[in-house]
Amino acid sequence: xxxxEQRPQGTDWLYAPAPESxxxxxxxxxxxxxxxxETVEPRSGEWFPTLSPASEEPLAEVAxxxxxxxxxxxxxxxxxxxxxxxxxxxxxxxxLFRIAxxxxxxxxxxxVAESLDGGKPIKESRDVDLPLAAAxxxxxxxxxxxxxxxxxxxxxxxxxxxxxxxPWNFPLLMLAWKVAPAxxxxxxxxxxxxETTPLTALxxxxxxxxxxxxxxxxxxxxxxxxxxxxxxxQEGIDKVAFTGSTEVGKAIQRELAGRAxxxxxxxxxxxxxxxxxxxxxxQAVEGIVNGIYFNQGHVCCAGSRLLVQESIAEPLVxxxxxxxxxxxxxxxxxKNTDVGAINSRAQLDRIRxxxxxxxxxxxxxxxxxxxxxxxxxxxxxxVFTNVAQxxxxxxxxxxxxxxxxxxxxTPSEAIEKANNTAYGLSAGVWTEKGSRILWMAERLRAGxxxxxxxxxxxxxxxxxxxxxxxxxxxxxxxxxxxxxxFDG
Amino acid sequence: xxRAGAVDAVALEARSGELAKRSIKRAxxxxxxxxxxxxxxxxxxxxxxxxxxxxxxxxKAMRPDPVDPSAPAVAAVCVYPNxxxxxxxxxxxxxxxxxxxxxxxxxGQYPISVRVADARAAVELGADEVDMVIDRGAFLAGRYAEVxxxxxxxxxACGDAHLKVILETGELGTxxxxxxxxxxxxxxxxxxxxxxxxxxxxxxTLPVTLCMLEAIRDVHLDTxxxxxxxxxxxxxxxxxxxxxxxxVNETLGxxxxxxxxxRFGASSLLNDVLMQIRTQKTGVYESPDHFTID
Numbered sequence: 001x002x003x004x005e006q007r008p009q010g011t012d013w014l015y016a017p018a019p020e021s022x023x024x025x026x027x028x029x030x031x032x033x034x035x036x037x038e039t040v041e042p043r044s045g046e047w048f049p050t051l052s053p054a055s056e057e058p059l060a061e062v063a064x065x066x067x068x069x070x071x072x073x074x075x076x077x078x079x080x081x082x083x084x085x086x087x088x089x090x091x092x093x094x095x096l097f098r099i100a101x102x103x104x105x106x107x108x109x110x111x112v113a114e115s116l117d118g119g120k121p122i123k124e125s126r127d128v129d130l131p132l133a134a135a136x137x138x139x140x141x142x143x144x145x146x147x148x149x150x151x152x153x154x155x156x157x158x159x160x161x162x163x164x165x166x167p168w169n170f171p172l173l174m175l176a177w178k179v180a181p182a183x184x185x186x187x188x189x190x191x192x193x194x195e196t197t198p199l200t201a202l203x204x205x206x207x208x209x210x211x212x213x214x215x216x217x218x219x220x221x222x223x224x225x226x227x228x229x230x231x232x233x234q235e236g237i238d239k240v241a242f243t244g245s246t247e248v249g250k251a252i253q254r255e256l257a258g259r260a261x262x263x264x265x266x267x268x269x270x271x272x273x274x275x276x277x278x279x280x281x282x283q284a285v286e287g288i289v290n291g292i293y294f295n296q297g298h299v300c301c302a303g304s305r306l307l308v309q310e311s312i313a314e315p316l317v318x319x320x321x322x323x324x325x326x327x328x329x330x331x332x333x334x335k336n337t338d339v340g341a342i343n344s345r346a347q348l349d350r351i352r353x354x355x356x357x358x359x360x361x362x363x364x365x366x367x368x369x370x371x372x373x374x375x376x377x378x379x380x381x382x383v384f385t386n387v388a389q390x391x392x393x394x395x396x397x398x399x400x401x402x403x404x405x406x407x408x409x410t411p412s413e414a415i416e417k418a419n420n421t422a423y424g425l426s427a428g429v430w431t432e433k434g435s436r437i438l439w440m441a442e443r444l445r446a447g448x449x450x451x452x453x454x455x456x457x458x459x460x461x462x463x464x465x466x467x468x469x470x471x472x473x474x475x476x477x478x479x480x481x482x483x484x485x486f487d488g
Numbered sequence: 489x490x491r492a493g494a495v496d497a498v499a500l501e502a503r504s505g506e507l508a509k510r511s512i513k514r515a516x517x518x519x520x521x522x523x524x525x526x527x528x529x530x531x532x533x534x535x536x537x538x539x540x541x542x543x544x545x546x547x548k549a550m551r552p553d554p555v556d557p558s559a560p561a562v563a564a565v566c567v568y569p570n571x572x573x574x575x576x577x578x579x580x581x582x583x584x585x586x587x588x589x590x591x592x593x594x595x596g597q598y599p600i601s602v603r604v605a606d607a608r609a610a611v612e613l614g615a616d617e618v619d620m621v622i623d624r625g626a627f628l629a630g631r632y633a634e635v636x637x638x639x640x641x642x643x644x645a646c647g648d649a650h651l652k653v654i655l656e657t658g659e660l661g662t663x664x665x666x667x668x669x670x671x672x673x674x675x676x677x678x679x680x681x682x683x684x685x686x687x688x689x690x691x692x693t694l695p696v697t698l699c700m701l702e703a704i705r706d707v708h709l710d711t712x713x714x715x716x717x718x719x720x721x722x723x724x725x726x727x728x729x730x731x732x733x734x735x736v737n738e739t740l741g742x743x744x745x746x747x748x749x750x751r752f753g754a755s756s757l758l759n760d761v762l763m764q765i766r767t768q769k770t771g772v773y774e775s776p777d778h779f780t781i782d
Contacts, residue, residue, distance in 0.1 A: 010745040013519060013737055018511035123509065281491075282702045283499030315491070318709070326738045335511035432494045452496050 015328075018335045020122045024109045027060040027199065033069055033222065034205035036076035037215025043068035048224075050198055053119035054332050054341040054376040062198045065221035067230040070190070073219040074236045077161040077188040080216030085158040085186035089145035096141035096183060098211040103134040103176075106207065110200055114172055115332040117199040119341030119377070120295050122333050132457055133176035136475075139459035140184035143480060147185065150477050155488035158186030159262070160238030162483065165228045165252075166201075167244045168194035168343050169298040169399075175201055177474050178241050179218060180459075185483035187239065190219045192231050194244075196344045198222040229255075237261060239483065243300070246397075246423075246468050264472025264482045266300065266464055268397040269425030271446065272418035273303035273454060274408075277312040279430035283452070285319050288403070291428060291454040293327060293339055293381050297401040298347070300469075301426035303454050304398060307414055310407040317385060317405060324381050325368040339401060342377040351379050351400035358384050358393035363404070389417060397423070411436065415443045424466030428454045447473070491706070492671060495663035495699055504694040507738060508731040514768075517730065521765045522560060524729045524757075525552060527747045529587055529718065531566040531755050533594075533686065539574045542567055546578035548782040553762045555778075562758065563747040564617060568593075569610040576614035587652070588615035591642055594656070594685035596621040600638050608645040617650040618642070619753075621685060622669065624659045632672060639676035652680035652718055652751075657696045658688040666696055670703035680716035686753065691721025694731060701739040714743065720753025726764040729757060 030047065032039040044066035049058040063069070084092070103110065110133075111125040120129070147156045162182040166174040171193060182189050193201035201220050208218050221227060225248070232240055232255050240263040242252050249265040256263055273291050275284045291303025308316050332340035342348040359365055363384040372378040379400055387394050387404040394404050408414040418427055427446040429437050441449040447464045450456060457463070462473035472482045512520055530549045532541060546565055553559040564585040565575050572588045579586060588610035592598035598606075607618050620642050626634045643651055653673040657666050673681050681700055684691035697719045704715050717736070723729055729752060736744050744750050759779040767773050 010742040010749065011519075011523070012742050013523070013733070013745055014516060015510065015512060016514045016516040018513050127509075278494065280494040280496035280499065283496035283503070286499055286503050335509075453499060 015336050017331070019331060019333045020112055020335055022112055022116060022333060025113045025116065027113075030061045031063065031198070031202045031222070033063050033065055033073065034202070034208075034218070034220040035069070035073045036079070036219065037209070039205070040072075042066065043072070050117060050196065052116050052376075053196075053343055054373070056375055059117060060199060062202065062222045065192070065223035065227040065230075067234075069221055070227065070230040070234050073190045073221045074161055074163075074234050076216040076219050077190050078236055080214055081158075081160055081188045084188050084214060084217050089147070089186070092183060092186065093141045093144035095211055095213050096137050096144060096180060099207060099213070100134045100137035100141060102207045102210050103130065103137060107131070107134070110172060110203060112333065113203055114200050115340070118168060118171060118197045119332050119343055121337040121340040122335055123337070124295060129170055129173045132459070133173045136173075136176040136180045136459045140180035144184040147480065147484070150480055151484070151486065153488050154486040156185070156484040157487055159483060159485055160187060161236060162187045162189050162239040162241060163192075163231045163234070163237040164189055164241045165192045165231065165244065166194060168197040169295060169300070171197040172200040172204065174243050175204060177243070181474070181479050182241070182483050183217065185480055187483055188217050190221060190231060190237070192221055192223065192228045195224045232256065239263065241482065242266070249470060262482070264464070264474070265470035266472070266474060267468060267470040268423055269300045269302065269465065269469050270305060270395065270397050270421045270423045271301055271303045271426040271428065272305045272307045273428040274307045274414050274418055274430065274440065275309065275312070275316060276431040276433070276436065277309040278432045280432065280452070281312070281316060281319060284430040285316065285323050287428060287430060287452070287454045288320060289323055289327070292403045293401050294455050296339055296342055296379070298343055298399055299455065301448060301455065302399075303426075303428050304403060305394060306403055306405045307408050307417055308405065309414075310409055313407045317383075320383065321366055321368070324366075324383065327368065327370070327381050329370045329378065329380060330373060339381055342379050342400065345377055347399065348377040348379060351398055351402065354393055354396060354398045354400075355382060355402055358387070358391060358404070361388075361391045361393070363387045363391060363393060389420060395421065411440065415440065419443075419445045422468040425469035426450065492668055495667050497663050500663055500699055501695045504698040504735065507698070507734045508694055510731070510734040512730050512734070518765065518768045520730045520733050521726060521761050521768065523733065523745060524726070524752065524761050525562060526560045527751050528562040528758055529564045529566045529720075529751050529753050530562045530758060531686070531720070531753055533566070533568060533589060537568060537571055539571065542571045542575050543578055544782040546575055546584070548758070548780065549584045550579065550582045552758055553765075554780065556766070559762065559765065563751055566619060566753065569606065569613060569615070572610055572613040572615045585616040586614060587617035587619055588613070589619045589621075589685075591620040593619070593621050594687040596623045597625060600641065603638070604641050604645045607642045611646055611649045615649055617652060618646050619652045619654055619682060621654045621656060622673065624656055627660070627665070627669060632668070636672050636676045639673055639678065643677040650679045651677065652682045652716075653678040654682045654685055654720075656685055656688055657683045658690045663696065663699045666699050667703050670700045671707070674703070674707045674713070674715050678715060680718050680751065682718040682720055682753065684719075684721040684753075686721035689722075692719030692723055692753075694735060697732060698735050698739065701735060705740055708740075714749060716749040716751065717744070718751040718753055723752055723754050724756050724760065726757070726761045729761060
């Protein structure tokens with residue numbers, strides 16, 4: 001052994017840059033609105049740039065849709081509705097299958113566009129966003145002509161025009177979550193993509209053309225919050241589906257009060273990832289990392305609170321910190337990047353403000369050493385220990401790569417702490433004991449409870465919240481219900 | 489000693505699958521390939537092994553690519569005890585070590601006295617390293633203390649020789665068992681833990697290697713000891729070998745990126761790695777006929 005100890009002790013092995021080529025995407029200089037199957041200039045005459053958050057470089061200009069544009073889009077959707085809803089259901093399935101296939105065929109282009117416009121690592125847009133988006137269209141294509149079987153004796157009917165407002169964290173995937181069930185159920189759509197990430201939705205307009213989707217079936221109106229507001233106010237909509245912040249969700253609900261417009265809201269979250277002392281530690285660490293650093297923590301169901309049984313808190317947190325030092329933060333287009341750029345300046349400011357509050361309230365901050373690029377919006381993976389339930393970082397949604405660690409002693413205490421939040425979107429339970437998983441799942445007030453995994457999605461699995469995380473379900477048979485009325 | 493704990497198969501395989509997707513290009517690829525050559529235990533373990541066969545293997549081990557004098561030598565040549573003396577003679581002065589399998593390889597289903605004598609004989613014949621097998625029969629019957637005692641006795645019989653303990657993970661059935669066997673072998677004094685004999689399928693896999701690397705890391709965190717790792721069997725392609733290095737790099741770090749702490753038990757891997765090195769340097773693929781088969 002002595003001889004061995006004298007030998008050289010390994011070498012640094014740095015991964016060379018492995019960027020995915022951006023040549024596959026050709027952005028236009030300007031994108032108009034997609035209304036009635038045509039690209040049209042905004043009546044407002046206003047445009048705004050969309051930036052790459054990793055470099056702050058402008059990628060393209062997009063239209064700022066105003067109330068007039070929204071009215072036109074709703075009119076187009078209304079016009080397309082009778083034929084789309086009364087046509088053969090199998091024909092709707094055909095279009096959805098086509099869209100799914102085209103998404104698969106163009107997946108590399110769309111993944112690169114998603115990473116450029118939103119800042120997420122290419123490995124995530126390539127391996128998660130795109131495959132799941134296509135899967136949602138495939139899944140709902142299957143339902144289109146089987147609605148009678150999904151809801152026997154209830155005579156499901158299409159609603160009409162669905163106004164859909166989606167967030168910036170999974171732009172194309174959220175589009176798929178919204179558009180696929182709406183179309184499958186015979187509705188037509190006016191979609192408002194997020195202000196900071198409109199490009200994949202605009203590329204999706206081209207996918208619709210390629211699929212020869214009847215004009216007006218899907219309309220896309222880009223713009224800022226005021227565009228979304230105009231859409232919700234617009235007469236002639238029959239349904240509102242919104243994914244985004246709880247604050248905006250409440251505003252939408254106020255706006256819709258007194259109007260016979262059914263709505264589903266998928267809002268914020270502050271999920272607890274609960275680790276028991278018998279859990280498989282290394283895999284729990286992976287689940288924690290995936291829970292909060294996946295997509296820079298810009299995930300409504302992110303496991304932003306770690307509740308760990310006190311008896312293993314020390315070794316678990318030590319392993320977690322060690323693991324954080326291997327996360328590769330940087331160029332979203334590099335295939336080896338684990339954590340990309342923060343989506344926008346505004347979001348970065350919010351994360352910084354909340355992290356500062358955590359330090360001020362007395363939590364202990366840990367960030368692994370990592371070189372952040374000079375340009376663009378970046379925040380290192382962050383863990384707070386010594387967090388009390390009363391701290392803002394334990395209560396408010398940070399929507400960034402920031403984890404708050406708290407401990408518990410017994411399963412009952414874990415439940416109490418996990419449920420002690422205004423939200424209730426998701427939760428994770430890590431234990432080798434099957435009976436405990438079921439015991440916990442019965443008591444957790446969360447729409448999704450993952451056991452020994454986290455952030456897993458499937459179109460067949462309904463997703464949605466309790467309490468201020470919203471209502472209504474997306475995905476699965478439950479998700480169809482939000483796009484139908486029942487005459488039976 | 490590290491906590492035995494549990495291993496979740498689904499998440500372990502997901503993690504190793506993710507690490508296998510690392511994209512290793514250009515200079516880092518060349519560096520990795522060079523390192524892989526230096527980490528190979530070039531192995532022949534056939535009933536038909538002869539001095540002639542072993543001579544050829546030793547020549548290959550010392551100078552893997554006759555056309556490229558800058559190509560490094562491999563770490564060791566691994567043979568049955570009967571061929572140790574011959575290999576030692578051929579490799580004298582080269583720095584390439586002689587490894588011998590022992591302890592009733594590959595099954596280990598022999599009286600412990602015979603297995604210990606087997607290991608002692610290998611060392612006396614000149615083996616620098618001994619690759620022992622654990623008694624899977626005892627392990628699967630739950631006689632862990634017995635398995636531990638046996639490893640301790642072989643450890644003593646090996647003297648200064650380096651001890652690699654083969655778990656034969658393909659026979660252990662679960663990652664929980666692999667982790668338990670890894671911790672047990674390290675507690676009993678293993679210098680290296682090794683996946684497989686190469687006689688059982690599945691042999692080395694990425695997830696089982698990750699599971700063992702995590703056990704090694706836990707022992708290191710708890711005791712400071714640095715135990716080596718050797719996946720063996722089934723690693724035939726350069727691309728696979730780089731995936732293993734990514735696992736090591738991101739689980740244990742740079743201190744394990746050395747032949748002293750990580751080895752590949754392989755035979756056909758070497759030529760594929762040499763071919764990839766040539767491709768990296770010249771930009772073209774050459775025919776396999778340009779690489780010697782030994």
